[in-house]
Amino acid sequence: MRVSRQLELLDRLIGADIDRPWSFAPASMRNPASAYTDADRFAREIKVLFRDRPQFVGLTGECRLPGAFIAQTLGGVPIAVVRQLDGSLHAMVNACRHRGAPLLEGSGQGGMRRIVCPYHGWTYDIDGKLLNQPGSAGGFDDLAANCDLHRRAVAEKHGLIFVHPTSNEPFDVDDVLCGAEDEIADYGLADYVHIETRVNSWKMNWKLFLDTFTEAYHIRWLHKNSIAPYFLPDLLFDAFGPHPRAIGLRKDVVDQFTRKPRDEWRLLPYSTAQYFLVPNGLLVYQLDHVEVWRVTPTDVGSCRISTSIFAPDAPATDKARNYWKHNLDLLLDVTGKEDFPLQEKVQANLASGALPEVVYGRIEPALVHLHASINAAVGESTF
Ligand code: FES
Numbered sequence: 265m266r267v268s269r270q271l272e273l274l275d276r277l278i279g280a281d282i283d284r285p286w287s288f289a290p291a292s293m294r295n296p297a298s299a300y301t302d303a304d305r306f307a308r309e310i311k312v313l314f315r316d317r318p319q320f321v322g323l324t325g326e327c328r329l330p331g332a333f334i335a336q337t338l339g340g341v342p343i344a345v346v347r348q349l350d351g352s353l354h355a356m357v358n359a360c361r362h363r364g365a366p367l368l369e370g371s372g373q374g375g376m377r378r379i380v381c382p383y384h385g386w387t388y389d390i391d392g393k394l395l396n397q398p399g400s401a402g403g404f405d406d407l408a409a410n411c412d413l414h415r416r417a418v419a420e421k422h423g424l425i426f427v428h429p430t431s432n433e434p435f436d437v438d439d440v441l442c443g444a445e446d447e448i449a450d451y452g453l454a455d456y457v458h459i460e461t462r463v464n465s466w467k468m469n470w471k472l473f474l475d476t477f478t479e480a481y482h483i484r485w486l487h488k489n490s491i492a493p494y495f496l497p498d499l500l501f502d503a504f505g506p507h508p509r510a511i512g513l514r515k516d517v518v519d520q521f522t523r524k525p526r527d528e529w530r531l532l533p534y535s536t537a538q539y540f541l542v543p544n545g546l547l548v549y550q551l552d553h554v555e556v557w558r559v560t561p562t563d564v565g566s567c568r569i570s571t572s573i574f575a576p577d578a579p580a581t582d583k584a585r586n587y588w589k590h591n592l593d594l595l596l597d598v599t600g601k602e603d604f605p606l607q608e609k610v611q612a613n614l615a616s617g618a619l620p621e622v623v624y625g626r627i628e629p630a631l632v633h634l635h636a637s638i639n640a641a642v643g644e645s646t647f
């Protein structure tokens with residue numbers, strides 16, 4: 265984030281009482297509990313938000329070398345993204361054209377020369393072209409169909425990879441980011457190195473994952489014994505289209521206001537800058553590393569969440585590698601022991617039918633923005 269933007273955001277803090285929030289939504293909002301529990305609404309969200317628009321896949325550093333790949337389920341569609349020899353990316357439906365077996369699993373760091381089906385051995389080039397059908401003795405020769413893998417549109421920019429799970433129409437990453445690229449481009453994400461990814465499943469609606477990070481109002485209660493002593497109780501919120509950007513700040517950010525002239529103030533050294541990539545991603549920039557979160561809804565009341573950590577350089581020693589692993593441990597400790605277990609109980613309460621609605625206060629502007637834009641996308645009115 266350029267210095268002028270950092271100063272602009274710091275100006276918002278000047279004069280604020282750090283024990284009280286300083287940014288408000290224009291109005292509070294009520295959302296029916298069914299937004300989190302209704303199966304019909306969930307089906308509409310999957311179609312409109314997860315299948316009909318490009319989805320966040322990951323960072324360039326996860327798929328850098330020729331033959332590297334990422335296999336993911338996007339909007340229920342099995343997708344494989346593969347780095348080609350010329351440096352471009354291809355996205356393909358990760359299902360064999362013979363009888364639908366999955367071809368690639370997880371991720372690969374590079375060097376894959378062929379894609380071979382585990383079922384009957386059909387073999388594809390890494391661009392998805394069917395090369396041969398071993399042992400078939402010409403038994404498929406009379407098929408008129410082209411059996412190359414189905415292609416999907418993929419785009420890569422600013423170190424971010426997106427795929428459209430149901431279309432092959434080209435798209436531009438900047439159109440997906442709706443203006444967030446203006447800040448995201450400054451982080452040089454394409455150079456970041458993937459360290460580790462961990463995946464967990466939770467019995468909560470996918471939106472509760474986003475809700476977790478959309479306000480800092482809960483920090484002083486839910487995290488009173490972990491991170492509360494160090495962080496301000498609110499976030500610096502702005503929105504780019506549907507995507508909130510919410511910056512958490514360490515309390516000592518305000519010390520510089522009295523110690524230094526304005527042009528020496530900085531925001532980023534004190535920040536946890538969270539860029540929501542609605543619906544399925546969250547990018548978090550912290551001074552010495554980047555975290556990437558991805559959510560995959562599994563049904564209306566459950567989701568799978570992957571958490572990844574990226575470093576500016578490849579760790580050269582075990583000590584450096586352990587430093588990053590420890591960082592990921594700490595992160596998953598707070599979210600995995602404090603945030604998400606509570607969200608599972610919220611989900612159970614909402615599913616009980618005993619609570620007709622939840623409310624998002626003016627004090628939670630990113631939460632209001634997020635749900636108002638999700639409701640608008642799926643044709644629900646907002647109160
Ligand atoms: S399903 Fe892939 S070769 Fe048969």
Ligand SMILES: [Fe+2]
Pocket residue numbers: 476482483486487603
């Ligand atoms: Fe939290």
